[in-house]
Amino acid sequence: MTSTFILGIESSCDETAAAVVRSGEETISNVVASQIATHQPYGGVVPELASREHLRAIVPVVRQALAEANRTYESLDALAVTQGPGLAGALLVGISYAKALAFALEKPLIAVNHLEGHIHAVLLEERQKGNRELQFPVLALVVSGGHTHLYLAKQHGPNWSYENIGHTRDDAAGEAFDKVAKLLGLGYPGGPVIDKLAPHGDARAVKFPPSQIKHSDRKTPSREAQSAETRGGRARTPVTPQSHSRFDFSYSGIKTAVLRYVETHNMARSIDERRRGLAEVGKASLEDYLANCDEQTLDLIASFQRAMVDDLVSKTLAAARQRHVATLFVTGGVAANNELRRTFEQEAAKEGLPVYFPSRPLSTDNAAMIAAAAYPKFLAKDFAAMDFSAEAGMALK
Numbered sequence: 001m002t003s004t005f006i007l008g009i010e011s012s013c014d015e016t017a018a019a020v021v022r023s024g025e026e027t028i029s030n031v032v033a034s035q036i037a038t039h040q041p042y043g044g045v046v047p048e049l050a051s052r053e054h055l056r057a058i059v060p061v062v063r064q065a066l067a068e069a070n071r072t073y074e075s076l077d078a079l080a081v082t083q084g085p086g087l088a089g090a091l092l093v094g095i096s097y098a099k100a101l102a103f104a105l106e107k108p109l110i111a112v113n114h115l116e117g118h119i120h121a122v123l124l125e126e127r128q129k130g131n132r133e134l135q136f137p138v139l140a141l142v143v144s145g146g147h148t149h150l151y152l153a154k155q156h157g158p159n160w161s162y163e164n165i166g167h168t169r170d171d172a173a174g175e176a177f178d179k180v181a182k183l184l185g186l187g188y189p190g191g192p193v194i195d196k197l198a199p200h201g202d203a204r205a206v207k208f209p210p211s212q213i214k215h216s217d218r219k220t221p222s223r224e225a226q227s228a229e230t231r232g233g234r235a236r237t238p239v240t241p242q243s244h245s246r247f248d249f250s251y252s253g254i255k256t257a258v259l260r261y262v263e264t265h266n267m268a269r270s271i272d273e274r275r276r277g278l279a280e281v282g283k284a285s286l287e288d289y290l291a292n293c294d295e296q297t298l299d300l301i302a303s304f305q306r307a308m309v310d311d312l313v314s315k316t317l318a319a320a321r322q323r324h325v326a327t328l329f330v331t332g333g334v335a336a337n338n339e340l341r342r343t344f345e346q347e348a349a350k351e352g353l354p355v356y357f358p359s360r361p362l363s364t365d366n367a368a369m370i371a372a373a374a375y376p377k378f379l380a381k382d383f384a385a386m387d388f389s390a391e392a393g394m395a396l397k
Contacts, residue, residue, distance in 0.1 A: 004077045008371030011094030012086025012114045014045045016057035017367035018065035024375025025127035029068035030368040033057040043188045051089035058097050073105055080374030083111040084394030091390035110374040111384040115396045118142045118331045121358040121369035135326035141316045144332035145174030148249050150319050158379040162396045166247030174334045176251035180258050185275035194301055195337050196286050201302030208257055208307035211250045247319045309340050313347050328355040336363040
């Protein structure tokens, strides 16, 4: 079969990325320009600054991806770009550039959902390893700074379909990691710092109760709405809001619990000292963080991470049991967390359930996953019209 080379472009948040992938199964090049230094002083991503940085980086990043792949623009078979979800201004930079390239080169353009890209990051690397015998259905946990979703994924020939069976009601898991780290004076991005510091604390020191979701999801159709859908001979399988409630996530509560712990244990002064100490260091190493963290802080960090990991693992495995899935994917930026990986591997093994993760470079946002997700659409000739635009809240179906 003739090889298909797709140039992927990703600009949904704070990484400008471009990659060339062959036939959805081999990464030829993968270039990422990070904006961490730009957003670090603000403790989080500033949308307007992100858009400006994408404008600066998009052309050189694409040129570098092509150079590393030893490909010309003309040798590409198609272009793919993230349509959403993400920051609207950031998405528009990548989309506008991809449209211009596709028009100038007279190449087909494929619009890709960012969340589907994360799922295909796992598939891409498994195919590179020669693993083509994944069992279906697949349950995918997409967990990052902006998303926490559970998708039941099925393959129909070259095409994929997705059913969302769980999502966060408030904050994404990665957002909770970053905000807790900021609260404790650990800087941004905080998730990797917490991951490194947690093994140095006692995860049993602080008891965080599991999140409890007592109300139905406003996004789930009510019983009355579902009943109305059955009128006129259009009966559907009844789905109550309660049937999926235990697969949903909520992390605003644990953030508040950490804040209350800090307040009741008078930790404000030590946090201020830590913030100043790390600022003087500049680019802090693990030793610098440890030198600026007392035992109480390390115990709080370890306990927080343990509670987050337990919640993600327990709800995902509960969904896997109810839906009788054959394979588990864990992907997205938070999938790089060492304790999350270790716990999933241990607990999934008890269920006899194979679990797959992307490598750490493909856990975070990248364009290789966008090009890989575009390949089935290329085979199906599912090309985007040139008038499509960014969808900041794009759903995956």
